[in-house]
Amino acid sequence: QVQMVQSGAEVKKPGASVKVSCKASGYSFTIHYMHWVRQAPGQGLEWMGVINPSTGYTSYAQKLKGRVTMTSDTSTSTVYMELSSLRSDDTAVYYCARERRDSSGYDYWGQGTLVTVSS
């Protein structure tokens, strides 16, 4: 069965970086784009960006450009999201989400990773 398992919760200081992993299983890793979505406490969903796990091609939300980097490792079927220069308003649950082959939505999600930014 399809699963995406994310790394555990993180606590970081302002200005630091965080790297969250998302390990996929149960399907052909390279044929589905993977997206990252975050959700601040009590807030809505915010799209962060997308990666083609096969080619490594990425596209990022404008507000995060320069701070976010998404990568993939096909040998372990894992995608990574690194966010640098962390601020308190980066405190959120971060999700990876698999895009359907027809690009019509996200059919599988990771369990979420809480990143807390606090001094």
Add this chain to the structure above:
Amino acid sequence: DIQLTQSPSFLSASVGDRVTITCRASQGISTYLAWYQQKPGKAPKLLIYAASTLQSGVPSRFSGSGSGTEFTLTISSLQPEDFATYYCQQLHSNLLLTFGGGTKVEIK
């Protein structure tokens, strides 16, 4: 960027009620719209894609309609497990996706 406006942001309803949530896009997006349900502490779940296609395993009381700039999600008879927050998402701008602000459905 394409903006999505959901209404209402909050609604109170009873079990058995028919519920309709609207999502308006700032420009035409054809039928590149998905709906998700999210319960507290859980990842969102895909309900509807391509504006009106029910995701496998989703109960038939959920339906979606619309195209262009106006879309609706309807729950024909609200069940206790349907109390949650619902989000629309546009996938027209393939590499610049956006979500609506969400609609929280609570028990009256």
